[in-house]
Amino acid sequence: LLADAPRRRDLLVEHLHLIQDADGHLSAAMLAALAEEMRLPQAEVFEVASFYHHFDVVKEGGQAPPELTVGVCDSLSCALAGADALVGRLEELLGASVRVRRVPCVGRCAQAPVAVVQRHPVAPATAERVAAAVRDGLRECVPANPSDVRQAYRTLRALLAQGRDAATVFAALEEAGLRGLGGAGFPTGRKWRIVAAEPAPRLMVVNADEGEPGTFKDRVLLEQDPHRVLEGMLIGAWATGCTDCYIYLRDEYAGVRAGLARAIDALRADPPLHPLPGIHLRRGAGAYVCGEESALIESLEGRRGVPRLRPPYVAQAGLFGRPTLVNNVETLWWAPEILARGPQWFAGQGRHGRSGLRAFSVSGRVRQPGVKIAPAGITLRELVDEHCGGMAEGHELRAWLPGGASGGLLPASMADLPLDFDTLQPHGCFIGSAAVIVLSRQDDLRAAVRNLVRFFRNESCGQCTPCRSGTARLDELLAQPRWDGALIGELATAMADASICGLGQAAPNPLVCAIRHFPELLEGAR
Ligand code: SF4
Incomplete structure (x- = not known):
């Protein structure tokens, strides 16, 4: 199976995929053989394989899963x-x-x-x-059809033709106010400037591992126009002097993977940049925590996707210990357009005193769910009415999530808040990746909150106790007919204060917000 593929440690997850794809599972014998091929201890191969949900590890004497x-x-x-x-x-x-x-x-x-x-x-x-x-034997995803390579990379070519230097690019992104749209919201121009100032060699990572429940914008952007994302990536690599770009794509997006692979081939055939940085398309394996940048980097290095302690930050010591620029797909999708149309164009797009545009993933009880390109600062009511055709037939707004599972939960009475970074914190919420889920009066809020908490319980990497035990304990507390608000509050504070990464820190958010805005849930109301 491996044929002449390199036996490098960082390819361990890729090699596990090869076996899983061929056999439908990972047998003990195959893991042992892989360990020998890669000159790794069997225990290390096993611990990596058993970490990811998409690998079916079958122990010796165990039964293989159905085909x-x-x-x-x-x-x-x-x-x-x-x-x-x-x-x-x-x-x-x-x-x-x-x-x-x-x-x-x-x-x-x-x-x-x-x-x-x-x-x-x-x-x-x-x-x-x-x-x-x-x-009917349908087993594969239809590959996304990449946009036309001849129409792409115009902004990058123009930057090079004009002899623009990197400093003007950083300044333009700063002036536009572009922030990291994976959820963290760090100013993009500043991040590029920081990485560029670190010693070479520098590396770039595209985080295409969106796994936040309710988020699907990166998939849609990559399906519609992979070249635009690749152009943003190449502009970032050029401006910061990164020699290699690693695209970490979630395994669920098989169609995107095929489309991206074709788009990369077309790009290599007619490169807009000389020399073209190395481009490596890597496959996640079903672990939400790998959306966290340091966990993602661990996974790229062929290890379990366990977040690292900081400092050092990945901008200083990231992939293979090198200074690393990590950007989300949507952030890179906006960069070429901002540079082509000017920072003022982007900055002038907001609403209610905010600036910029962003892709909202809207789902739940609306008439037309989907990815909506809308001004930052738009309110939920405006988003639903202007972009989603209103509430679904027979449904009346009761509650909504502004930022997927980890962003918290708000009541209908707050549907006029501007949706943007920093605007929802006073209400205990975060916009994160702008995954808006709309719930109606027909929905069981208790069940919804339990669903969100259980998600975090299943996805905790287990590295630190507040998150590993805290998510499990929260889930158990929610099974009670009456919720113990005081105990839940105490536990939530401990988790927010003492968890290593954002997963454990944000896991109690939906529950804490639900209790704050819907106190009747404590007594058993649904
Ligand atoms: Fe892992 Fe949770 Fe700790 Fe993050 S907070 S490192 S996911 S156990």
């Missing part, structure tokens, strides 16, 4: 659309030869509920449509 797996997303948007009932129906309909498995958000929330037959998404899914896909 076919149907994953049913049970994260919030799909749960609202009936994922539980779908799992039950599929188990009845498909029988024991097919494994039906609940999986976390697969990034298609606008078409909920979603099921995935091996790599073939069925969206929206009904039991009958999934059974038909199984019967």
Whole structure:
């Protein structure tokens, strides 16, 4: 299987994928053989393989899983659309030869509920449509069709033709006010400037591992125009002097992977930049925590995706110990347009005193869910009315999530707050990756909150106790008919204060916000 592929440690996750794809699982014998090939201790190969949800490790004497797996997303948007009932129906309909498995958000929330037959998404899914896909042998995702390479890279070519220097690029991004749109919101121009000032060699990482329940914008942007993201990446690499670019794409996006691979081939055939930096397309393996930049870097190095302690920051010592520029897909998607149209164009786009544009992923009880390009600072009410055709038939707004599972939860009475970085903190919430999930008066808020907390419990990497035990304990507390608000508050504070990374720090957010804005939930109201 490996043929003449290099046996480098950083390719361990890639090699595990090769085996999993060929055999449908990772047997003890295969792991031992891989360890020998790669000259790694078996324990290390095992610990990496068993860390990621997408690898099926079968211990010696254990039973291999059925050949076919149907994953049913049970994260919030799909749960609202009936994922539980779908799992039950599929188990009845498909029988024991097919494994039906609940999986976390697969990034298609606008078409909920979603099921995935091996790599073939069925969206929206009904039991009958999934059974038909199984019967018809549909297993693969249709590759995204890359945009035309001849129309791309114009901004980069123009920058080079004009002899622009990197400092003017940093200044333009700073003036535009572009911030990291993966969720952290760090000013992009400043980040590029910081990395450029570090000693060479420097490396670049594109974070395409969006896994926040409710977030699917990066998938849509990469499907629609991969060259635009690649152009943003190349401009970043050129301006900061990065010699290699690593694109870490979540494994769920098989169609994007195929489209991106084609787009990279087309780019290499007619490079706008000489020399073209090394471009490495890498595949995640089903671990939400790898969206955290230092965990992502661990994964790129062929290890478990466990966040690192900081300092040092990845800008100083990131991938392979080198200064590393990490940018989210959407951030890079905006960069070429800002440089082509000027920073004032972007900065002038906001609403309600905010500036810029961004891609909102909207799902839940709206008439037309999807990715909406809208001004930063737009309110939820405006977003739903102007971009989503209003609330879905028969639904009245009750609550909404501004930033996916970790961004918290707000009541309908706050639907006129501007949606942007820093505007929601006073209410205990964060916009994060702008994954807006809309809930109505028909929805069970208790069940919604439990769904979100359980997601974090399943995705905790287990490295630190406040998060590992805290998420489990929160989930248990939520199973009680009456919620112990004082105990939940104490636990939430400990988790926010003492967890190593954002996952554990944000995990109690939806619950804390729910108690704050819907205190009746404590007594058992739904
Ligand atoms: Fe891992 Fe959670 Fe600790 Fe983050 S907070 S390092 S996910 S255990």
